[in-house]
Amino acid sequence: MENKNLELIKDIVGAENIDSQGIVYPLTVEQVVRIVKLANQAGFPLYPMGQGLKFQSFIPKVDKGIIVSLKKLNKIIEYRPDNMSIEVEAGITTGELLEKLAPDNIFYPIDIDNLNSTLGGQIAANYYGRKKYMYKSSRFQVLGLEFVSPQGEIIRVGGRTVKNVSGYDISQMLVGSWGAFGIITKITLRVRPRPEKNLMLKLTIDNLQELTDIAGKILEERMSLASLTFEHRENKFNLYLELEGFQDTVELQGKRLKEQYPFIDAPSLTPQQQLRAKISVPLTNYLNLLLELEKIVADNLDFHGNITNGIVELDLPEDRIEEIKGRVDKLQGALVFDRKIIVGQGNDPNYRRILENIKKQVDPNNILFPEILLKGVEIL
Template structure:
C-alpha cells in the first residue's frame, strides 16, 4: 500500500490545528521519538505533533485518513516491542501534553485521566486520597495510554489482575477521526460487543485513546513482603503451584536469581538484604487486618520451608519493603547496563509450567552458547527472559538470537502459553505470534483491523 508522503501543505494543516509550537519536523524531532526501550530503530516520523485535546487528534486523524497518511500514536515510548516506533514515517501524535488528571469520583470509585498521565503520578495521586490503582508494571514512567494499549500487567496480577481489569471506560478517536465513548463509570456492561476490551491491548492500531476512566479500590491498610531464599531456582519456582494450590492468594510472587540481584545492587549502588543463595522468591501480602495478612503469609512461609527454602525474611516496614522492591524494579535496567545489547521474550505460561520453561532456557543458553537472564512473575506465569549480546559480532548475535527466540516461543506454545504476557506484540514479536497462533487466528485479527481501519493508516505493521 502506497501512503501519501508528508509535504509542506500537510505541515501547514497540522500547524493550523495544533499551533506552531506543538508541531516538530526534521531536526526539531527529539531522538527519543525514533525508538522505544528495546527497538533502537533510528526511524523518525516525518512530523511529531504534541496534541493537547481530543478535538485536535480527531481533526488530524480525519485529515490523515482522507489523505492516506500514516499516524503513529505515542505515549512515553517505554514499550519493549516497537509498537510506538514510526517505521514508515508519517505523523506521530504524542500525548505528552495530555497529562491531566481530570476527575476523582469517590462515589463511584473512578479516576478520569488523559492518556499522557504517567503511571507513577496516578499511583501517587490516588494513594494521597487513600485509594488504590492496583496495576503495577515495573516501568512507572510509562503513560497510562501506553499501559492500556499493551494491557500492561505487572507484579500484582496474582491477586489484582491487569490493566484491562481497571479500565471502566474509554474515549477513542477512530482511524477516520470519529470519536466514540465506550463503557463509562458503569460497573456492568452488556450493551453490544466490548469495543473497550478490543481497544485495550490493541497497541494503538484500532483507535487512539484520548481519555480513560479507571476503576479504583480502597487502599489496603497492611502489607508484608517475604524474601525467601532457596537452594536453586527450580526448587523456588516449583513451590509456586503449591502456594496457589493452598488457596492463599499473595499480592505478588516474583522469582529472581543471585546474578540479577548482584547486577541490580551494582546498578543502584544499594545493598540487598540477602544474596547468599542462588535463588529467591519474593512475595507480598496485603489486606486490611494485620491478623488476616499474618495468617496468610505464615501459611505460605510454612509451605516454602517445607519445599526446601533456607529461611523466610519478613519485612513489614515500608522502608524495608521499598528497598527490596526497588531492587526488583531495577532488574531490567541493571541487565541492560551489563551488556551491549539485548532482546526480551515476554511469554506467559500456565503457572504450573513456569519451572519447566525456566529449566528449558537454562539448557538452551548452554546449547546455543549465549547468555540468557530471566526474572519474572512466578505467580502469574509471565516470564521476562533476556537474551544478551555481550561482545558477539553482529551476524552471530542475530543468528543466535533468532535461534533462541524460535526455540523459546515454540516451547511456550508447547506448554499452552502465549507469545506476550504484558509487553505486547508491536512490530518485533509479530513473526512469533503468527507462528504460535496459526493462520486462522491471525486472519481474525486482520479482519478486525480491516474493520476498524480499512485504509490501514493507524500504526500499520504492528500486531498483525
C-alpha cells in the same frame, strides 16, 4: 515525513507542539480529530502513543507517518471516590493519578515501574503490573472510554459502573490494540481502597527443582498472594513472595510461611532489566516450563520471571531460539525475541486473518498504526 504534511499539522497544533523528532502533541480532542481526518485525506499513517516509554525503539522506524502523543491531554475530568471511579484524559500519568487518589486512601492497582507512564498508553497496551495475579490487567480496570475512530469520529463507550453494557463491549476491543482501532482520549477507571498491608518475603534456593517444588506448594495455598517472582544470580535462585491485604491477615500468613520455609523480610523489588527473550505460558504450565529450561539455566544466563504472571525473561543467544521454540509451543506459550513474535497466537494465520479483517472494516485506509497487526510487531 513529507514537509507538506508537517506544515498542515502545524496549522492544527502550532509549531511549538511539534518536537525535533516530528512527534505531534495535540492539546485537545478536537485537534486529534482534525489530525485523523487530515491523515485520511492526505494518506499518511498515524502512530498514537503516550509518553513513549515503551515506544522509543519504534520511533526511528517511523519514516512515512506521524507520531501523535497524547501526553498533553492530561486533565482529571471527574473523580468520584464514593463510586470508586475516576475519569481522566489519556495523557495523565500514573504518578499524577496516584497523587490525586492518595488523600482518600484510594489507589489504582496496576503497579508500574515508571510513574511517568500515561494511562492511555497503559490501556492501549493492556499493561499489567507485577501483581496481575491479584488485580489482573488494565483491561479489568476500564469502565468506559472515549476514543477518536480511524475516520475522525468521537465515540464514547461504557460508563461509570461495573455493568454498563448490554451487548458487545467495544471498549475491550480498544484495550490492548496499541491504537490500531482508535486513539484513546479519555478513560473512566475503576479504583480501589488502598490495602492495609504489603509484605515482601525472600527465600534463597539452590536449584530450579527446589524452586518449582516450593512455588507449586505456595500456589496451592489459600492466601493473599499478590505476586511470586524469582531471579537467577550466581547459580542461586531468589524467590520473592508478596502478600497484600488486611494487616492482620497478611501478618498471620507471613508468620506461617516463615515457619514452613526460611523466608526473610525483603525490601520492595527493584525493576528487573528487560532481557532479549520473553516467554509467557498459562499459569498451569509455568512450573513445567521452568523444568524445561534447566539446560539454559546451567549455562548461567541471566534469567528471571514472574511465576504468577506466567512470564520468564532470559538473555538467550539467537542461536538457541530453535532449541527452545518447540518447548514453548508444546506448553501453549508465546516466545518473543528482540521484540519479534517467534511463537504464539500472533503468528497463527487464522488469528491474523480475523484481526486483519476487523482492521479493514474499522480502518479502511489503514491509517492507525498499520504495522502493529500486519507485521507482528511486539513493542512490549
